[in-house]
Amino acid sequence: MKILIIEDEKELVKSIVEYLSKEDYLCEVALTFTEAMYKIDMFDYDCILLDITLPGGSGLKILEELKKKNKQDGVIIISAKNSLDDKVKGLQIGADDYLTKPFHLSELNARIYSIIRRKQYSNTNIIKLNELEINLLSKNVFVNNEVVALTKKEFNLLIYFIGNKNRVLSKSTLAEHLSGDFADMFDNYDFVYAHVKNLKRKLSNAGYEQHIKTVYGTGYKWEE
Amino acid sequence: MKNLLQKSLKQLTIFAFIVFALSVPSYFFLVDWIWLKELDENNELIAQRIENEFNEQNISDVELAESIRFWNEIQPVSRIEYVQQPLARDSRYTIRRQNPYTTGEAIDRFRGLKTNIKINNRNYVLVIETNVEETEETVVYIAVVTLLFFLILVVGFWVLNRRLSKKLWQPFQDTLEKLKSFQLNSQEQIKFQKTDTIEFAELNATLDKLLQHSVVIYRNQKEFTENASHELQTPLAILKNKVDILLQSDDLTERQYHIAEEMNKALIRISRINKNLLLLAKIENNQFDNSELIGFDILLLQCMDDLQEHIKEKEIDVSSDIHSNVEVKGNRSLIEALINNLLINAIRHTSQRKSIRITLSKSGFKIANSGKEALNPDLLFRRFSRMSADNSGSGLGLSIVQEICRLQSWTVQYSFENNRHTFLVRF
Numbered sequence: 001m002k003i004l005i006i007e008d009e010k011e012l013v014k015s016i017v018e019y020l021s022k023e024d025y026l027c028e029v030a031l032t033f034t035e036a037m038y039k040i041d042m043f044d045y046d047c048i049l050l051d052i053t054l055p056g057g058s059g060l061k062i063l064e065e066l067k068k069k070n071k072q073d074g075v076i077i078i079s080a081k082n083s084l085d086d087k088v089k090g091l092q093i094g095a096d097d098y099l100t101k102p103f104h105l106s107e108l109n110a111r112i113y114s115i116i117r118r119k120q121y122s123n124t125n126i127i128k129l130n131e132l133e134i135n136l137l138s139k140n141v142f143v144n145n146e147v148v149a150l151t152k153k154e155f156n157l158l159i160y161f162i163g164n165k166n167r168v169l170s171k172s173t174l175a176e177h178l179s180g181d182f183a184d185m186f187d188n189y190d191f192v193y194a195h196v197k198n199l200k201r202k203l204s205n206a207g208y209e210q211h212i213k214t215v216y217g218t219g220y221k222w223e224e
Numbered sequence: 225m226k227n228l229l230q231k232s233l234k235q236l237t238i239f240a241f242i243v244f245a246l247s248v249p250s251y252f253f254l255v256d257w258i259w260l261k262e263l264d265e266n267n268e269l270i271a272q273r274i275e276n277e278f279n280e281q282n283i284s285d286v287e288l289a290e291s292i293r294f295w296n297e298i299q300p301v302s303r304i305e306y307v308q309q310p311l312a313r314d315s316r317y318t319i320r321r322q323n324p325y326t327t328g329e330a331i332d333r334f335r336g337l338k339t340n341i342k343i344n345n346r347n348y349v350l351v352i353e354t355n356v357e358e359t360e361e362t363v364v365y366i367a368v369v370t371l372l373f374f375l376i377l378v379v380g381f382w383v384l385n386r387r388l389s390k391k392l393w394q395p396f397q398d399t400l401e402k403l404k405s406f407q408l409n410s411q412e413q414i415k416f417q418k419t420d421t422i423e424f425a426e427l428n429a430t431l432d433k434l435l436q437h438s439v440v441i442y443r444n445q446k447e448f449t450e451n452a453s454h455e456l457q458t459p460l461a462i463l464k465n466k467v468d469i470l471l472q473s474d475d476l477t478e479r480q481y482h483i484a485e486e487m488n489k490a491l492i493r494i495s496r497i498n499k500n501l502l503l504l505a506k507i508e509n510n511q512f513d514n515s516e517l518i519g520f521d522i523l524l525l526q527c528m529d530d531l532q533e534h535i536k537e538k539e540i541d542v543s544s545d546i547h548s549n550v551e552v553k554g555n556r557s558l559i560e561a562l563i564n565n566l567l568i569n570a571i572r573h574t575s576q577r578k579s580i581r582i583t584l585s586k587s588g589f590k591i592a593n594s595g596k597e598a599l600n601p602d603l604l605f606r607r608f609s610r611m612s613a614d615n616s617g618s619g620l621g622l623s624i625v626q627e628i629c630r631l632q633s634w635t636v637q638y639s640f641e642n643n644r645h646t647f648l649v650r651f
Contacts, residue, residue, distance in 0.1 A: 011462045012458070012461055012462055012465065015465035015466060015468070015469055016465070018469055019465070019468065019469055019472070080454065080458060080461070101458065101460070102461035102462075102463070102464040102465075102491070102495050103464070104464060104465075104468055105465050105468040105469065106468060153533070167472060168471045168472055168481075170471055170481075170488055171485070172485060172488050172489045172492055173468075176492055190537065191533050191534065191537055215481075216476075216478045216481035216482065216485075217478065217482075218482075218485065219471070219481065219485070
């Protein structure tokens with residue numbers, strides 16, 4: 001699977017490439033506007049990570065160009081501009097997702113995973129992992145064709161784990177993912193523990209093999 | 225408090241009163257002096273005339289004696305008496321006595337002249353007395369007239385004053401009004417009225433310079449905050465990602481993992497502070513579209529639902545009285561931030577198993593949580609002024625609430641009632 005990273009900050013690119021290379025992804029990099037325009041013109045990608053502020057032009061122009069050419073590449077905008085206008089504009093033009101810097105690589109990884117699944121199985125929107133079946137559209141989870149009733153947060157957690165298989169996910173990272181903006185507003189991250197515990201219990205009760213492991217005492221990992 | 229012209233009016237009135245009061249005796253002495261001088265002249269003329277008239281009669285001494293006796297009978301105010309030796313010199317005097325021609329008690333003042341006359345070469349002394357206006361009466365007349373003029377002057381001052389303070393001070397009042405309504409963070413330029421009074425023109429110019437200076441400093445400071453937090457985002461992103469990668473290392477020991485996790489937590493906090501500083505800068509710059517119609521009640525219930533797990537975790541008893549169809553005009557994400565900040569603030573600072581009360585009506589939004597003692601309302605809304613030992617927050621939550629309220633033209637107030645910290649947002 002091919003991913004294009006359009007981003008001018010070299011260190012950031014290096015980290016993203018390093019993190020993503022563990023997955024089955026082939027990463028290409030464009031550091032400038034011109035380079036990016038050339039690459040999207042020449043090749044097709046499964047997912048494009050797009051920075052808005054680039055030397056030589058705006059990332060939104062690249063997005064417009066993609067849509068003009070009717071390309072099917074999934075696009076995630078990664079921007080330092082936490083402006084709502086940009087977000088709305090980007091999604092209107094046709095970006096699939098929007099991430100504000102600074103973000104966790106696991107967050108990015110999960111989003112890329114979702115977008116690629118969506119593009120690949122656009123007609124079904126179903127992720128299958130052995131007996132586990134997740135319908136992304138209706139947000140239903142089945143084990144051996146039987147519904148597992150998950151809360152919104154538990155479903156959210158499950159998708160995050162699956163998008164970050166074999167990765168260590170720390171409690172604070174999960175808290176930030178679950179609570180978004182106000183994760184750090186509370187004194188402890190114990191609510192993460194409660195949600196993970198419930199998810200684990202529900203999945204194993206349904207007869208699914210336990211993949212969520214506790215690591216280093218406070219972190220978690222979906223092992224496969 | 226009195227205004228400037230009223231103050232000067234008082235001084236002027238006192239001064240005018242003193243001058244007028246002093247003028248009364250001055251006028252009196254002057255008038256009296258003129259009176260007496262004129263009467264002395266008059267008496268002398270009469271004396272000359274009497275002397276001449278008697279001499280022109282050319283009558284015998286016997287007839288003269290008879291005539292003088294008769295004269296003295298009918299003219300008591302001018303007596304003629306025979307003397308052997310003439311007076312050394314004339315004498316002039318003022319006496320008060322009963323007026324012989326009026327009935328009843330009437331003491332009048334007379335000016336007298338005692339002088340020598342010669343009739344048929346014999347020496348006589350002539351006494352002439354003429355009625356003079358009384359001192360008391362003169363004083364009263366002068367005082368009444370003076371008082372009248374004094375009153376005219378005071379009323380005149382007062383009327384002029386009212387007209388002047390309206391007209392003369394109008395540019396000053398205008399400047400004052402503009403200064404009162406001026407807000408440093410409102411981005412509005414202040415424009416003073418043109419005036420042809422040197423003092424006011426100078427005042428306006430100085431104020432203008434001062435304000436411009438403040439505006440520039442304020443803008444620089446704001447820009448600095450905005451730029452600094454913007455510039456910090458990329459290095460923060462790099463740091464955060466490096467920690468993410470570090471956490472994935474296969475040979476990481478548990479101790480190292482915990483260090484990395486602590487770094488991660490700190491980074492999440494820095495990112496949050498940075499984001500909030502940017503948000504504050506954006507609100508101050510009015511960079512939000514403010515025209516959307518939002519169901520406040522729906523948004524509030526949504527936010528409460530999102531925070532449910534934190535409420536449950538602390539076993540907080542939440543009671544709410546939320547009116548439906550409370551619509552406000554504004555920006556959705558800002559209103560959401562306002563609600564969330566106040567809710568989170570209440571949840572964080574409420575102890576286990578205590579309570580929170582939420583009230584929403586068309587006029588305002590109130591949130592009250594149990595507490596022990598009142599907080600300083602002046603420091604509460606200031607950036608980074610933490611009120612509790614718990615410093616896990618960004619220290620900007622309530623500043624953001626205040627800024628959003630300013631943008632929405634709402635007010636936010638803190639009070640401590642019945643052992644509850646109460647925040648009231650008035651729409």
